Amino acid sequence: MPTIKVESVNVHRIFDEVFTALTQKISSIELTKEEEVNFSEKTHLFIIKTKGSFQGKIYAEIEEGLMEQIVSKINKGRKMQDAEKILFTMEYLNIVCGRALSEINNQTGNRSRLTVPHYVTDKTSEEITDGESEMLFYQSTHGCLKVTVVYKIE
Amino acid sequence: MNKTILVIDDSPFASQQIKDIVEEFGYEVIAYAKNGEEGIEKYKEYKPHFVILDIIMPGIDGLETAELILKEDPNAKIMMLSSLCDAGTLQEVKSIGLKYLIPKPVEEDVLMATLELLEKH
Numbered sequence: 001m002p003t004i005k006v007e008s009v010n011v012h013r014i015f016d017e018v019f020t021a022l023t024q025k026i027s028s029i030e031l032t033k034e035e036e037v038n039f040s041e042k043t044h045l046f047i048i049k050t051k052g053s054f055q056g057k058i059y060a061e062i063e064e065g066l067m068e069q070i071v072s073k074i075n076k077g078r079k080m081q082d083a084e085k086i087l088f089t090m091e092y093l094n095i096v097c098g099r100a101l102s103e104i105n106n107q108t109g110n111r112s113r114l115t116v117p118h119y120v121t122d123k124t125s126e127e128i129t130d131g132e133s134e135m136l137f138y139q140s141t142h143g144c145l146k147v148t149v150v151y152k153i154e
Numbered sequence: 155m156n157k158t159i160l161v162i163d164d165s166p167f168a169s170q171q172i173k174d175i176v177e178e179f180g181y182e183v184i185a186y187a188k189n190g191e192e193g194i195e196k197y198k199e200y201k202p203h204f205v206i207l208d209i210i211m212p213g214i215d216g217l218e219t220a221e222l223i224l225k226e227d228p229n230a231k232i233m234m235l236s237s238l239c240d241a242g243t244l245q246e247v248k249s250i251g252l253k254y255l256i257p258k259p260v261e262e263d264v265l266m267a268t269l270e271l272l273e274k275h
Contacts, residue, residue: 026259074167084166091165094210095258098237102257105240114238116164116212 009107012134015149018100019136026092027073031138031145039063039144045120046090048097052112054104056131056151058097062089063143090117108153157273158184160200162193162219163208163235168258172206175262176269190219197223197230204272209236209243221250231272235260
């Protein structure tokens, strides 16, 4: 029986569902979707690249309070150095973005892969690259999160 | 004597999570490795009963690491682990002769059921 491929994939919906559901599951933190957010404290920027038929970059900018709360919950409150907090956040994003990409792969019948997330120390050096883009904004009791997905589906 | 496990994953979160789960059930995490090259060396050194191996890592990926471990020991009992758990990734795991791929975040029941299956093979 031939495989039925979904021609248009709702990238925005897939990432939204995965971010809210998995953040809740992993850290018990509820992310509320917003039209836009204004960051009021220090933020951290991570980039995850994808390659294959879904080619692009996922930029995740997260306020420090939210980041600290997520990693504290997933590490069961154990004390962590700053460098460890970054590693734990990278794994959180790896899990969420991996799940989203798995869904995209399953829907398109194509193959795409993630790279290891990258922590950006100099945010001024990063420019959002060209392509289709989806932006997601989230508010929580601990801080805000902005996710930008820039991609091409080949 | 406890059955021993080598965890090969660049994420301290995943490694800690696996340790917390398996040690409750009487397994011992005998060693950790943060990348494939280190993982191969630790496999040779510790000869664990099982290997839990992440796919996406810096350097050589988990699939290539698994192939190199199997070349060293065709009877190695390896379970793959990944945030990417689509049909294509499972097919890649099977193409190198392995049977088990579990998703991240690791869930206790999935991990333990898969370890039991791995033990029987």
